[in-house]
Amino acid sequence: MGEAIVITSGKGGVGKTTTTANLGTALALLEKKVCLIDTDIGLRNLDVVMGLENRIIYDIVDVVKKRCKLNQALIKDKRFECLYLLPAAQTSDKSEVTPEGMEEIISELKQDYDYILIDCPAGIEQGYKNAVAGADKAIVVTTPEKSSVRDADRIIGLLEQEDVDPPHLIVNRIRNHMVKNGDMLDVDEIVQILSVELLGIVADDDEVIKASNHGEPVAFQPNTRASIAYRNIARRILGESVPLLSLEDEKGMFSRVKKFFGMKS
Amino acid sequence: MKFIFWGEPIVIGNKQLITIKGTRDGLTLYIDDSCSFDEVLQELEQVLSTKYTDKNDPLITVTVQLGNRYLHKNQEEELKEIIRKKNKLVVQSIESNVITKEQALKWKEESDIKVINKIVRSGQVFEVKGDLLLIGDVNPGGKIMASGNIFVLGSLRGVAHAGFYGNRESVIVASYMQPSQLRIADMISRSPDYESDGVYMECGLIDEEKSKIVIDRLQVLSQKRPDLNGFERRILNG
Ligand SMILES: Nc1ncnc2c1ncn2[C@@H]1O[C@H](COP(=O)(O)OP(=O)(O)OP(=O)(O)O)[C@@H](O)[C@H]1O
Ligand SMILES: [Mg+2]
Numbered sequence: 001m002g003e004a005i006v007i008t009s010g011k012g013g014v015g016k017t018t019t020t021a022n023l024g025t026a027l028a029l030l031e032k033k034v035c036l037i038d039t040d041i042g043l044r045n046l047d048v049v050m051g052l053e054n055r056i057i058y059d060i061v062d063v064v065k066k067r068c069k070l071n072q073a074l075i076k077d078k079r080f081e082c083l084y085l086l087p088a089a090q091t092s093d094k095s096e097v098t099p100e101g102m103e104e105i106i107s108e109l110k111q112d113y114d115y116i117l118i119d120c121p122a123g124i125e126q127g128y129k130n131a132v133a134g135a136d137k138a139i140v141v142t143t144p145e146k147s148s149v150r151d152a153d154r155i156i157g158l159l160e161q162e163d164v165d166p167p168h169l170i171v172n173r174i175r176n177h178m179v180k181n182g183d184m185l186d187v188d189e190i191v192q193i194l195s196v197e198l199l200g201i202v203a204d205d206d207e208v209i210k211a212s213n214h215g216e217p218v219a220f221q222p223n224t225r226a227s228i229a230y231r232n233i234a235r236r237i238l239g240e241s242v243p244l245l246s247l248e249d250e251k252g253m254f255s256r257v258k259k260f261f262g263m264k265s
Numbered sequence: 266m267k268f269i270f271w272g273e274p275i276v277i278g279n280k281q282l283i284t285i286k287g288t289r290d291g292l293t294l295y296i297d298d299s300c301s302f303d304e305v306l307q308e309l310e311q312v313l314s315t316k317y318t319d320k321n322d323p324l325i326t327v328t329v330q331l332g333n334r335y336l337h338k339n340q341e342e343e344l345k346e347i348i349r350k351k352n353k354l355v356v357q358s359i360e361s362n363v364i365t366k367e368q369a370l371k372w373k374e375e376s377d378i379k380v381i382n383k384i385v386r387s388g389q390v391f392e393v394k395g396d397l398l399l400i401g402d403v404n405p406g407g408k409i410m411a412s413g414n415i416f417v418l419g420s421l422r423g424v425a426h427a428g429f430y431g432n433r434e435s436v437i438v439a440s441y442m443q444p445s446q447l448r449i450a451d452m453i454s455r456s457p458d459y460e461s462d463g464v465y466m467e468c469g470l471i472d473e474e475k476s477k478i479v480i481d482r483l484q485v486l487s488q489k490r491p492d493l494n495g496f497e498r499r500i501l502n503g
Contacts, residue, residue, distance in 0.1 A: 146405075150387050153404050157386035193404055193422070195384055 002033075004106045004116040005237075006135035006164070010151030012122030014143045015172040018208060020119040021049040022219040022226075023139075026234030028083040029219070032114040035074065037086045037105070039131040040121040041097060044088035051078060051215020052085055061089035064101035070108055079220065084113075094126055099133035106134030115237075124158060132159065138167040139199060144174055144185040153194055168199040170233065175204045200233035201244065202226055282308045291326035291357065294348075298332035302340060306347060313351050327354050331361040375412055385409055385423065392429075405445060414438070414493065420463070424448065427469075436490055437469040438483055444469075447478050454478040 007020045017040075024036045037060065038046035047053045058073035063086070070086075077083035086105070089096075109116050120131035132138065138159050142152035152169070159167050171187050178184040191198050202208075205226040211218035219230040232242045282304060284295040296305055327348055336344070336359070345356045364372070378396040385391050385399070387406030397411035400418045407423035409415060414435050415427045421439035426448035428435030433450040443463025446455045449471050468483040470490065486493060 150406050153387040153406065157389050160386075193402075195402065 002110040002113040002115055003137060004110060004118060004135045005137045005139055006118040006120055006132050007139045007141060008120035008128065008131060008155055008159075009122065009141045009148070010124065010155040011142075011148045014148050015141050015170075015202070016122075017045045017049055017119050018212060018217075019139070019141050019170060019172065019202075019230075020046060020117050021212075021217040022230040023234055023237070024050075024083055024115075024117050025080075025217040025219040026231045027115055027117075027237065028077070028080040029231065030234055030238065031082065032238070033082040033112065034115045034117065035084045035086060035109050035113045037109075037116060037118045038088035039097070039102070039118055039127060041088050041092060041094045041127065042090065043121065044090050046119050047075070047085060047087045048215065049212045049217060050085055052087075053215075056087050059087045059089040059092075060105070061092040061096045063105060064097050070105060079216075097130050099130055102130045102133040124154070128155075128158075132162050132164065135162075135164050138162075138164045139170055140167045140194075140196065141170045141172050142190065142194075143172050144179065144187070144190060146185065149185065149190055149193060156194060156196060167196055169194060169196050170199050171201040173204040174201050199236055200229055202229040202233075283312050285312065291328065292354070293328045293330060295330045296332065296334065298334040302334075302336075306343060309344070309347050313348065313354070323353075325354055326357040328357050329359040331359065333362050335361060335363045335365070378413075379411075384419075387423075403444075411435075422463075425469075433471050433473075434490060434492065435470075436486060436493070438486070439467065441465055442467045442469070442480065447480070449478055452478050 007016050007023075009016050017038075020036055024034050027034045036046060036050070038044050039060070040046075041061065044059075047056060052075050055075045058068040060073065062068045063070050063073050074084045074086055077085065086109075106116055106118075118131050118135055121127035140152050140155055140159070142148045156167055169191065171190055174187065175184060179186045187198070187201055203225045205218070205224060207221065207224040208218045208226045211221065217230075218224060218227045219234075221227045232244075235242045282297040282300050286293045286295070294309075329344065329348075341359055344359065348354050348356050374394045376395060378398055379393045380398045380400065381391065381393070382400045383391075384401045385403045385407035387404055390408045390410070391397075391399075392410040394412045396413040396416070397409060398416045398418065399409060402419040403409050403417060403421050403423040403425065405422045408426070409417075409423070410426040410429050412428065412430045413432065415425050415437045417425070417437075417439035419439070420441040421437070421444050423444065424446040425437045425439075425444055427437045428450045429448075431450045433452075435449050437447055437449065441463050442465075443461075444456060446453060447469040448454075449469065452471055454469070454477060464480070466483050467480050468486055469478050469480050470486070471477070472479040
């Protein structure tokens with residue numbers, strides 16, 4: 001039985017899709033069987049970031065509406081045998097997907113996959129509700145900006161009412177020089193306010209944007225700052241305790257990174 | 266000024282239903298609690314007319330002690346009406362040893378301290394009757410409200426509203442105080458527009474002289490709000 005993890009943020013544009021694509025890639029590199037689901041109906045992106053846009057035939061709405069079988073809609077990744085994508089619909093009406101429909105799809109996928117990563121749309125409306133419906137765990141992505149942290153807090157409050165484990169946090173787009181000058185919230189402050197467990201931090205890295213544009217997630221590259229960060233996060237998801245690298249953060253936040261799975265310390 | 270003392274009880278018939286005592290602060294009417302309400306009214310008319318005073322006397326305040334009698338609102342009004350007719354008398358309060366269950370529950374609710382263990386996050390509002398002891402934080406964008414005092418064992422970074430039914434004596438205490446707004450009764454104060462650090466172990470309360478909410482070390486509370494101490498406060502507030 002696999003596990004479904006929703007990747008959410010409240011605020012738009014903080015890196016949910018990028019995180020989903022890269023964690024999927026990093027988990028596949030670790031030989032896990034992974035399925036990504038794009039739930040951002042009408043604004044699908046995940047297929048583009050994964051470079052799979054040209055392969056789409058059916059989408060999630062077709063599956064919910066039983067116009068095709070789940071297997072027919074899944075797209076196999078270019079690079080990995082064990083990585084699949086269920087794309088969002090681009091044209092259909094958002095209300096065609098329901099929480100019940102999602103739960104059904106996810107419980108079916110859990111039979112075959114180790115991890116199901118759900119890319120959540122921005123906001124707290126229907127799309128969000130669909131995305132969290134079938135999830136067992138949640139990852140909240142925030143950037144080191146007040147408004148983004150505020151929305152992450154809001155989402156964490158909403159997730160507390162759902163049937164998911166306490167969420168874990170990824171702080172994305174950290175710029176060390178700005179943090180040092182006090183122009184950016186530091187990770188400590190963010191974790192203190194949100195009081196959730198930190199799963200990892202990802203530097204702001206041009207390579208991320210370049211890679212996304214080429215339809216090849218950065219996690220695939222051997223040693224950029226961001227790719228190392230994503231691969232470390234993937235290992236933490238598997239339950240390893242991987243210290244935060246100095247590349248990720250200079251402060252040595254080791255003690256705060258707990259295992260995502262298993263023991264609570 | 267002339268003092269009048271009603272030492273002797275007034276006896277009508279063979280049983281006395283109303284006893285009047287005078288003190289420097291006014292009159293107290295003790296009303297027998299086993300007779301019927303009609304009898305009380307009747308006797309009150311007579312007693313007050315027999316004991317009427319001089320036109321030049323100052324206004325006298327009257328406290329009515331009902332003992333173990335419960336009066337409805339309209340009965341209280343009738344009683345007041347009779348006393349008010351004697352034009353030097355004003356009813357200050359009507360006191361009784363008994364209250365309805367409903368009032369008792371409300372009283373209990375409003376004097377209780379509710380202990381809540383959670384983080385009040387952005388967009389969440391948490392409201393209680395009585396005092397609130399929050400073990401946890403109020404994050405920016407979160408809000409807590411209490412009809413009594415608020416004590417936060419944690420960081421207060423959002424909005425706190427104490428005494429929301431209008432109790433200006435209410436206080437807000439936090440281990441770490443960096444609120445975006447403090448509200449007490451109908452007063453509001455907000456954080457400054459420049460970036461500022463929070464303060465540890467402080468309290469917010471209304472300074473009646475300055476007529477605004479001030480933040481101070483929590484040690485000042487023992488002087489400024491001595492009533493915060495324990496149980497007596499709750500009885501008194503009832
Ligand atoms: N660590 C990073 N370094 C640099 N750029 C990044 C990083 N993470 C994300 N970005 C860029 O930020 C932009 C928004 O990212 P992304 O699309 O993943 O956000 P999102 O949260 O999914 O947005 P939406 O709410 O619209 O779905 C993209 O252009 C992406 O390339
Ligand atoms: Mg997205």
